[in-house]
Amino acid sequence: MPHASLKILLLLFGLSLPPGVCFGQLAIRGTIKDRQQNLPSVTVLLLNLDSAVMDGGVTDSIGEFVIENVVPGRYLISASMVGYTKYLSASISVENKDVVVPEIILEDAPVALNEVVIKAERQLFEQSADRLVINLESSITSSGNTILEVLQKSPGIVVNRQNNSITLNGKSGARVMINEKLMQVPLDVVIQMLDGMSASNIEKIELITTPPAKYDADGNAGIIHIVTKTNEDFGTRGSMGFTLGYRWAETLGGNFNVSHRNKNFAYFLDYSILRNHNLHIMKIARQLTRDDFDQTVNVVSHRKNVTTQQNLAAGFEWKLNNKTLINVGLTGYKRDWSMTALLDDHNRVTKDSTINTTMNIRQSNVWQSATAAIGIQTKINAKSEIGFSLDYLHYHNDNPSFYDNKIFYEEHNLNEISKTDLQKKTPIQFLIGKVDYQHQLSDAFTFEVGAKAVTSKFNNDVLVQRAIDDMWEVDPLFTSHSMLREQVGAVYVSTNWRPAKKWQVNSGLRYEHTFTSIHNNLSRKNSVKRNYGYLFPTLFLKKEIGPEKDVQLSYSRRITRPTYNDIASYSAFWSPNTFTAENTSLWPAISDAIKVGYHLRQWTISLQMSQVEREITSLQPEIDYYSKTLTYRSQNLKHLKTLSLNNFYSFSLASWWEVQSNVSAQYQVAQTSHLQHNVTLSLYGLNVSLVNVLKLPKDFSIEISGMYQSKSLAGITQFLPAGALNAGIQKNLHEKGIIRLAMDDILYTNNERRRSYSLENNLDLYFNYDWHNQFIRLSYTRNLGNSKLRSIKWKSGSEEERKRISN
Secondary structure, X not given: OOHHHHHHHHHHHHHOOOOOOOOOOOEEEEEEEOOOOEOOOOEEEEEOOOOOEEEEEEOOOOOEEEEEOOOOEEEEEEEEOOOEOOEEOOXXXXXXXXXXXXXXXOOEOOOOOOOOOOOOOOOOEEEOOOEEEEEHHHOXXXXXXXXXXXXXXXXXXXXXXXXXXXXXOOEOOEEEEEOOEEEOOOHHXXXXXXXXXXXXXXXXXXXXXXXXXXXXXEOOOEEEEEEEOOOOOOEEEEEEEEEEEEOOOEEEEEEEEEEEEOOOEEEEEEEEEEEEEEEEEEEEEEEEEEOOEEEEEEEEEEEEEEEEEEEEEEEEEEEXXXXXXXXXEEEEEEEEEEEEEEEEEEEEEEOOEEEEEEEEEEEEEEEEEEEEEEEEEEEEEOOEEEEEEEEEEEEEEEOOEEEEEEEEEOOOOEEXXXXXXXXXXXXXXXXEEEEEEEEEEEOOEEEXXXXXXXXXXXXXXXXXXXXXXXXXXXXXXXXXXXXXXXXEEEEEEEEEEOOOOOEEEEEEEEEEEEEEEEEEOOOHHHOEEEEEEEEEEEEEEEEEEEOOEEEEEEEEEEEEOOOHHHHOOOOEEEEOOEEEOOOOOOOXXXXXXXXXXXXXXXXXXXXEEEEEEOOEEEEEEEEOOOOOOXXXXXXXXXXXXXXXXXXXXXXXXXXXXXXXXXXXXXXXXXXXXXXXXXXXXXXXXXXXXXXXXXXXXXXEEEEEEEEEEOOEEEOOEEEOOEEEEEEEEEEEOHHHOEEEEEEEOOOOOOOEEEEEEEHHHOEEEEEEEEOOOOEEEEEEEEEEEOOOOOOOOOOOOOOOOEHHHOO
């Protein structure tokens, strides 16, 4: 970044810090305990004298609470927790200074857990200042889906499973985070993992477009935050669920979880399994003009596949004293994907010569992982706390493929048989350390500082052999042994400041330094060395201009690094003359984005402008003029500029009929930098999502949703329009559970289609991949134990690391 721009950004960051004197807001503080010790997670409500709820919160780990931004007046304080008698204070007067209420003591009380049932229904979509929240517990058509299928139906998200990318509001480079932990594996692995993770134990998904400085700066589009269901009350709770569905063939799934919490100890155990039997159909059509002749290649492949995925997570929490907590987390994951495919390749080479190839393919892709993490959080005093975490992640990928080719040369009436065997093994390891410190200087100002270090290593062994005269010989063109070593260090400072009653200012500055080295033992020319560091400022301003009415302004700078699969030597064969390859010349992409927004009750509209330098775009096609082979690889664009207008609105057509809509319009301009004749491309795009929820008598409800995505840019390629109509019906059986019947893609319109057309670069390609997204399923879920309790949420410092394995 130019020095002048850096100075301006640092000045903006400095202006967001408080002056020597801050105008504090009125607050009510207090401590809640029983006869033995202070109590965390007590629900505290601020009531007016008519008992209407004005505000609320929960006590922290040492039993303290604070209710801020209190308008002068007279109030009541209510405190409640399962296992204790509800407390209601006498009248409290708030005038011109903060109020500290006398110590509140809750008395033990026998509680019949089935006597009181509290129902709180959330909207499927909730728009806040910096994120759109998708509440999955409110969704009928999400039941029985995987997390990836839920994302595919979410507003503004485009999931491309062929090139393993996720775009958010027209921008690529989205990161995935689970319970505050970014996934460090490459995005293609993340997509595979999410494709087998049941959404049954997911509470909500947050689409964060302006992440604060405490999060990794990686991901130009922002962060997709997956939040699991939590349990913060005392007691034991569990749930179980089953799914039976049909796509091209059967889909079977089950899940189970249990959690428990008492005053000093908590644990959870979560397990799910999903088996999906499906058929994918791939079609590729390309045309190459040469010597006044249009060579055509048409490929059709029927790909029968079975995917079995298992996920296991466990967490433990010990309360050492009123100030210190220790968390330990363990996860296990296995995804076993196997495929048998029949491919027909019709290649009209010249006017008088045609080559027909039949390829039988056997392929498997097994991902396994095990992770362990430990974290310590301690409250130094009432206004300061510090946390430490250490994570170890181990992944292993085994990806063998076998190709049996039968080639027929029509011109010479000649048959040829060839065989190719490909073996690929990839172990990946991460070690992550993280420390965060938070301090509240006043009621109006809080700051947080932290540091993070990540070290990773990756071995990629690829062996390709071809059978010649029944003798197997190593193919040196595709055989490789690559070793990656990477270190990333980061420090940050983040502030939250309320300079006046109706103003909110959040700012942050993060610095990250990256060293990446990839060495190919078999070919030194493919070695990669990257050593770079960047500053990442963020700024968020919010001004309340009326009841439930505000305006916002934000700025952020972010980075997207090349993934391991982008730059490590490896090739995958799609057809006899079509394959993917690495690109060792890739550099990270840097994004600057400015966003302005307006919020009025259930309506939010925002305008965002972003510019990405060296945008990384996957699966960019290149055709060799002489060999006529088609190669797909990731490339840096010169730049990508995006202007997007996002509109979210929810309303009720009747007391029993709710409608939620999200419309996103984009204008994008991209310029290539890797082609022989670089071109500038522009495109208008539109994404629409509409959800109808109908409440019927006798505890029935219906959900009908639809989404439409128009054309979108991906470098030299355009994604063609796609859409889906989904519907589901639900019956609440109360203590006996919930049963749902749902169907996705009713009209069979949600297929992936891409077009690459550039005459000056001799590109004329059409790609169609049918994932068979039409899916009908029956699911049943039931709570066990205390149905009013929630399950605990475990955090560590490594989720930010897990995403890069899958890209």
